[in-house]
Amino acid sequence: MVAQHGLVTRFGQTEWADFSFPLDSSMAEFHFALDCREKRCVLQSLGAAPTWVNAAEVSQQLLMPGDAIRAGETEFIVSIEGMDESLLAAADDDESGDRGSTDPVAAIAIGMTAVEVCMRLELEDDAPRLARDCSSSLELMQLLAAAGDYRQALRVRAFTLGRRPGIAWGCHLVQETFQDRISDIQQAGLAAAVAWTHSPVQENSLHAEAAAQRADYEGPGGMLAAAAFWSGDNIAPATSPQPVKPDDALASHAVAAALAIAIYHHRTPPIEEQFKHYTMVAAAIESGELKLYDT
Known part of the structure; x- marks a missing residue:
């Protein structure tokens, strides 16, 4: 399976996940997400069940080629094309194994639907209705702006x-x-x-x-x-x-x-x-x- 560059992809047991594993009863409905932007790939555990990278439980982790991800009873081996070479070099030089992470709030937002973002930010007026028809929080931002609600659109983007x-x-x-x-x-x-x-x-x-x-x-x-x-x-x-x-x-x-x-x-x-x-x-x-x- 291939997660496309420039997208955030969710893995889980439910059919609503981008990559679904219905036969793995140990996997959460939405188990983890991969943010494959900025010439890097960051894993964000979605919190319902533990996610492991190279036998260590993680909440968020910058991935490297060859890493082993385990969610439930399913294991994935990471292969990354077009990765920023400076990240590879830094990982080779860093003996601590700390690869950094995305911003913690952005990492939380990765795994949230437009409805969840709307509820989390307590958006008002037409925002809840618009959120129900959105495939992403960024689409919600655009719809709010199109409706002239720039204040709430800016909240979503921030x-x-x-x-x-x-x-x-x-x-x-x-x-x-x-x-x-x-x-x-x-x-x-x-x-x-x-x-x-x-x-x-x-x-x-x-x-x-x-x-x-x-x-x-x-x-x-x-x-x-x-x-x-x-x-x-x-x-x-x-x-x-x-x-x-x-x-x-x-x-x-x-x-x-x-x-x-x-x-x-x-x-x-x-x-x-x-x-x-x-x-x-x-x-x-x-x-x-x-x-x-x-x-």
Whole structure:
């Protein structure tokens, strides 16, 4: 069986999976997905049952030729054509065996249907109806935009892009739209968000929180700073004895709010053309064509 380049493919027992194994009773209905984009292939376990790569249980894993995947009682041997040679070289040089992973939120979004994304983001108005007729979350995004609901369309794209890539996407387009025409407080929020994308450590997340507070969690810079804080390891107050993990949908909400301000700021070119440009930039980030930070 061949998973096509440029697509996300789901494996499982159900007939609704892209590759179905109805005779393997140990396999989950949707067991794992392969994201074969960016000249790489990333496995994402869909969580219903364990997935193993080379006898080690994984949640997500960059695959290499010769890897053995086991799901239920079925085993697959990986062969990859056209893989980025730099990834092969890095894997050969890395004695730790850590091959990295996709953004964790993007990895979750890979295995979700349009209806599941709609429910996860609590989309409103016509979104639930549109989602029922969609084959993918990206199709849902396009239908929302066609209906003039750019705010919710941007939420879907920010969520599927993932936290760090999504925030970088927002920062790039806000910088492109406003340049230096926003207040110093908004510029500080934007700078804090950009700093977090370059180094997503907790210290930068807290700096982003402070910048978002100074902006009252408003405006494009304030919202992007909030997105960076909501993508950190802990959003609990400093006095809290227990850490609090952020909800994985919070950042996409803030990124979409920042981009909605940007997209409605200028009426020329028309909003639909601006939105098309935004989605092209998102695709370039996702494919690796546009690199806004070092991985």
